[in-house]
C-alpha cells in the first residue's frame with residue numbers, strides 16, 4: 001500500500017497558508033504584537049511598574065495623564081496603567097479557556113459523527129438542543145451556584161458553544177469525508193478515525209483556527225461584560241470590565257478615565273477579530289487607497305506587457321469569431337449572422353463578449369492571456385483543452401468567482417451594458433444565478449450536505465425569483481420534473497448524500513435554473529458521472545438549450561461531448577486560445593497542431609468503428625504558467641515545430657470558415673492530422 005501523498009502534504013500546506021497570511025498582513029503582525037505585548041507586560045509587571053495595582057494615593061484621585069501617572073488615576077488614586085496591565089494576563093489567559101474547551105469537545109465529536117450516519121442524527125439533535133439553550137442565563141446561573149470562578153465560568157461557556165461550533169464544523173467535515181481522497185484512504189484500509197485525522201482534520205484546520213480566535217474575542221468580551229455588572233472577580237482585584245464600570249460612574253467628573261479603560265478592551269477585541277479575519281482569508285481592513293492604486297497600476301502595466309508579447313488581436317478573433325448559423329424563415333438556408341455587436345460595441349441581450357482577457361496570480365505569473373470569446377444567445381460554446389490549460393480559471397472569471405489571490409489584469413467581459421471583469425460585488429450578485437448560472441463537475445459540491453434538496457431549491461427560488469414559500473415549493477417540484485426526475489416528492493425530502501451522482505447533477509442543474517439564467521456555465525458537468533448517466537445529462541442540457549433558448553459555455557476535456565452538444569468551440573492551450581471556430585470546422589478541418597493532436601488522441605473521435613486503431617499520444621505535458629516558452633507555447637510538444645515557432649504567434653483568421661488559429665505553420669500542417677498517429681522519438685525540442 002503506498003502512503004497517501006495528501007496525508008503528508010495537507011497539514012504542511014494549511015500551516016504554510018495560514019502563516020503566510022499572517023506574515024504578509026501588516027495588520028496581523030500588529031494584532032499579534034499587541035496581544036503578546038499585553039501578556040508579557042502583564043506577567044512582568046512587578047518588575048517594571050512604578051505602582052502596585054492596589055496602591056492607593058488619596059491625595060491624587062481622578063487625575064488625568066501626567067508624568068507620575070501616564071494614564072491617570074482612579075477614584076482611590078490608584079494608577080490606571082498599573083491596574084490595566086495587571087489585569088491583562090488573567091483576562092487573556094482565562095479567555096483562552098473558552099475556545100480550548102469548545103474546540104476540544106466539538107472537533108472529535110464532529111469527526112466521529114460525520115462518518116456515522118446513525119450517530120449523526122443524534123449529535124445533530126443534541127447540537128440543536130444546546131444551540132437553543134439561553135447561554136447568558138446559564139452563565140448567570142452558574143455564577144449564582146459556584147460564585148465568580150472565572151476559569152470555571154469560561155469553561156462552561158465553552159461547552160455551551162458546542163452547538164454553534166458543531167453546526168459550522170459539521171458541514172465542512174461531512175463534505176470533506178465525501179472527497180475522493182478520503183474515500184480512497186478508506187479503500188486503502190486506513191481506519192476511519194485515522195482517515196479523518198489524516199485527511200479531514202488538516203483541511204478543517206483553517207476553519208478551526210479562525211473560530212478559535214473569534215471565540216477568544218467573544219470570551220474576552222463576556223468576561224468584561226460580567227465584570228462590568230459586578231459578576232467578575234471582586235474588588236479590589238483589577239479587571240477591565242470593573243474599571244470600565246468605575247469609569248462610567250465618574251464619566252462626568254473625569255471623562256478621561258473611560259478612554260484608557262474602554263480603549264484597551266476595544267483594541268484587544270479589534271486585534272482578535274482582525275486576526276480571525278486575516279486567518280480566514282478575508283480582508284479585516286481594506287488595503288489603503290495608495291496601495292490599491294499602486295497594485296492597479298502594476299497589474300495594468302503587467303497586462304499591457306503580456307498583451308504586447310502575445311499580440312492577441314481581439315478584433316481579429318472577434319471579427320472572425322464563429323458565427324451562429326441563422327436559418328431563414330423556411331428553415332433551409334444558413335445565413336451569416338451580422339456582426340452587430342462588434343459594430344455597436346454593446347453585446348446583444350443574452351450575448352457574452354470576452355476581449356483580450358488576462359488573468360494572473362497577484363504578484364505572480366499570468367494564468368490566462370489574450371482570451372477572446374463570443375457566446376451568442378441560444379448557442380453552446382465548448383471550451384476544450386487538457387488539464388491546466390486555463391479553462392476553469394477563464395470560466396470562473398466570467399462570474400467574478402476567481403480564487404483569492406487571482407485577479408483580472410486586463411481585458412473585458414461584456415454582458416449587456418456591464419463589464420463583468422470590472423464590476424463590483426453587488427453587480428456580480430445581481431448577475432450570478434439570475435442571468436448567468438454555474439454548474440460544476442462535482443454536483444454534490446453544489447449541494448449543502450446539511451439540508452434537504454427541497455429546502456435548498458426552495459430557498460434558492462425564493463431568493464432568485466422573489467416568490468413566497470408555497471409558490472417556491474411548487475416551482476421546485478416543477479424544476480425537478482423539468483430536469484427529468486421522476487419521483488420528485490422523495491428527492492425533495494432527500495439529503496444530498498442520499499441521492500446518486502446523476503440525480504445530484506440533475507438537482508444541481510435545477511438549482512442553476514432557479515433564477516431563469518440566460519447563460520449557463522457548465523464546468524465538466526459529466527466528468528464525475530458514469531457513461532450512461534453522462535449521456536442522459538448531455539441530452540438534458542441539449543433539451544434545456546432548445547426549450548429555453550439559453551446559451552451554454554461547456555468546459556470539457558472531451559471532444560466527443562463537444563461534437564455532441566456544441567455549436568462553436570475554442571481550444572485552449574497553456575492559458576490561451578489556440579484555435580476557435582464552428583464545431584464542424586474545428587473538428588473536421590483542424591488547423592492547429594494541438595487540435596489535431598487532441599483529435600487523434602480522443603477515442604470518441606477516432607474514425608475507427610472497431611476500436612482497434614492506435615491512438616495518438618502527445619509527448620510532454622502542459623507547461624506551468626511560470627514556464628511558458630516564448631513564441632508558440634505548444635512548440636515543445638509539437639511534431640511540426642520549427643525555429644519559426646519561437647517567434648511571437650498572433651491569432652489569425654482561419655483559412656477555412658470563421659474563427660481564429662494561433663500557428664505560424666498552419667497552411668503547411670493543415671490536413672496532416674494523421675501524422676500524430678505515427679510514433680516518434682521527438683519529445684518536442686524544436
Ligand SMILES: Nc1ncnc2c1ncn2[C@@H]1O[C@H](COP(=O)(O)OP(=O)(O)OP(=O)(O)O)[C@@H](O)[C@H]1O
Nearest residue numbers: 361367386387388389390391392393394403624625
Ligand atoms: N488559485 C490558483 N493559484 C495559482 N495558480 C492557479 C490557481 N488556480 C489555477 N491555477 C493554475 O492556473 C492554470 C489553469 O488552471 P485551470 O484550473 O483553469 O485549468 P483547467 O484547464 O480548468 O484544468 P482542469 O481541466 O484540470 O480543471 C493551472 O496551471 C493551475 O495550476
